[in-house]
Amino acid sequence: MSTIQNTVTSPPAKEAAAPTDAASNINSSEVEEILARIGSHKGVEGILVMTKQGVPIRSTIAADHTNEHSAILSQLADRASAVIRSLDPDDELTFLRMRTKMGYEYMIVPDKDYVLVVIQSSQA
Numbered sequence: 001m002s003t004i005q006n007t008v009t010s011p012p013a014k015e016a017a018a019p020t021d022a023a024s025n026i027n028s029s030e031v032e033e034i035l036a037r038i039g040s041h042k043g044v045e046g047i048l049v050m051t052k053q054g055v056p057i058r059s060t061i062a063a064d065h066t067n068e069h070s071a072i073l074s075q076l077a078d079r080a081s082a083v084i085r086s087l088d089p090d091d092e093l094t095f096l097r098m099r100t101k102m103g104y105e106y107m108i109v110p111d112k113d114y115v116l117v118v119i120q121s122s123q124a
Contacts, residue, residue: 031058038118045104046119050074052110061119073117077110 035047039060046061054074059066081093096108103123109116 035060041120043121043123044118045121046117048073048117048119050115050117052078052113052115054115057114069117069119073106073108074115077108077115080108081110 035049035058038044039047046065047059048056048061048066048069049058050056050070050073052074054070056066056070059070061069077093077096080096084091084093093110096106096110098106098108099122100106103121105120105122107118107120109118
């Protein structure tokens with residue numbers, strides 16, 4: 001992964017599906033506050049919020065990396081969820097953490113409608 005920037009990308013051209021659960025009660029300022037709190041943790045290099053289909057909604061990484069990461073990581077979360085369901089149909093994936101040789105950790109939190117990804121330097 002190359003340089004990660006602290007810029008928020010503009011909303012994607014595709015509209016995200018409206019949430020159908022309690023998340024719809026969270027207003028924009030609360031979301032910003034939550035993302036700022038996550039981003040303030042030591043070593044956090046980027047945050048990505050996307051739909052289950054991989055459409056980026058909010059990101060603090062460069063636009064080209066946002067699109068690439070959202071497409072690939074949404075597929076990974078979907079496949080990991082399928083593995084958990086195949087092992088136990090009554091269970092579900094709630095958190096996935098990966099560490100790379102390049103010194104990054106990807107923490108993936110799938111939800112009903114969205115996927116949260118936090119990219120953190122494992123050397124922090």
